[in-house]
Amino acid sequence: MKKYLGPLSKENPILVQTLGVCSALAVTAQLKPAVVMALSVTVVCACSNLIISLIRNTIPPRIRIIVQLLVVSFFVIVVDQVLQATLYDVSKLLSVFVGLIITNCIIMGRLEAFALSHKPLPSLMDGVMNGLGYGLVLVVVAFFRELFGSGTLWNHQVVPDSWYAAGYLNNGLMILPPMALILVGCLIWTQNAISN
């Protein structure tokens, strides 16, 4: 069990492998899209890891990237369609970012590095844990960005009106992508300090 916990900290896909950073910058202005994005990536990563692992012995190495891309796209489209049919509001919130999961390097990275050479069950676990490792960073970044950028959390106001009356201002830089990059940088720094 312990070996699967790596992605949450010492082998974190964003903080250590620096994969999937651009979506981490794009969807973290607010907490809610970040959480749904994290769950969607986890589902796609786990399912495609499982499928690729199941058919790993039949995939010709020369076209393995194409096969991986097909499987990933398949799950991304299914997730998108299911969200539109059942959780309509959430799907609207994520809009283009769901489609962009296809290009998330974490998923292809895990397929290449793990699913192609491991049995289905460990691959499934690996996918889930990497998705969660990615999600953890998203949630932490989104927490600070929404709190300081908009004064809200999960769309509920948490900074009291009296603070605004006393001259407190939301930090506009927080909701812009550059600040996300700086925050991710700080997290990478923290992670490095812990790892060493």
Place this chain on the structure above:
Amino acid sequence: MKKFSNTYIFLYITALVTVIAVVLTLVSTGLKPRRDRNKEAEKCQQILRAAGHDIDRSKAVDAFSNLAVPLTDDGRQYQIVCADGTKGIAIRLDGKGLWGPIWGYAVLSEDGKTVKGVCFDHKSETPGLGAKITDEAFMKSFEGKKLYDKDGNYVSVRVLKPGTSAEVAEENRVDAISGATITSRGVDQMMKEELVLEINHF
């Protein structure tokens, strides 16, 4: 490493693509009725919201058919009973945001001169910036605004940065969203173009 022949590769990828295409088609057609129903309910809810009604999406379609009468066949104009009991005209708006289309509905008073309410939506504006056009506070700021200036010229409701263009009167403008210049400009354009077109029909 195992050797795979070219024939195997061709057959393998053809089979895989076929299977995926078939399953995706099934998923898509299977879920289509639910997706369409969601979209229809959302449209009804948006028009109702622009008219001041706060109605749950599950009840929006029924409520809409009771309160609204279509004025045109294309579903772009409705006569609607507003929350305050007066009648208004709901008009569909379409425009461009930063990343994709933005749209919405404006409910005008019966003489077509005052905005009673609006409801905006967008495909892919940035969360926390352009996506704020769907915030209650932004949409509320349009209520009661006039489409004509004091001399009776059409100016629409402009979306402008606070403190700029002092020549546009307070009753003809709302504050733009800071950090979302292009989306705000898109709303500005949309209000200007769509409402002048529709108003000419009166």
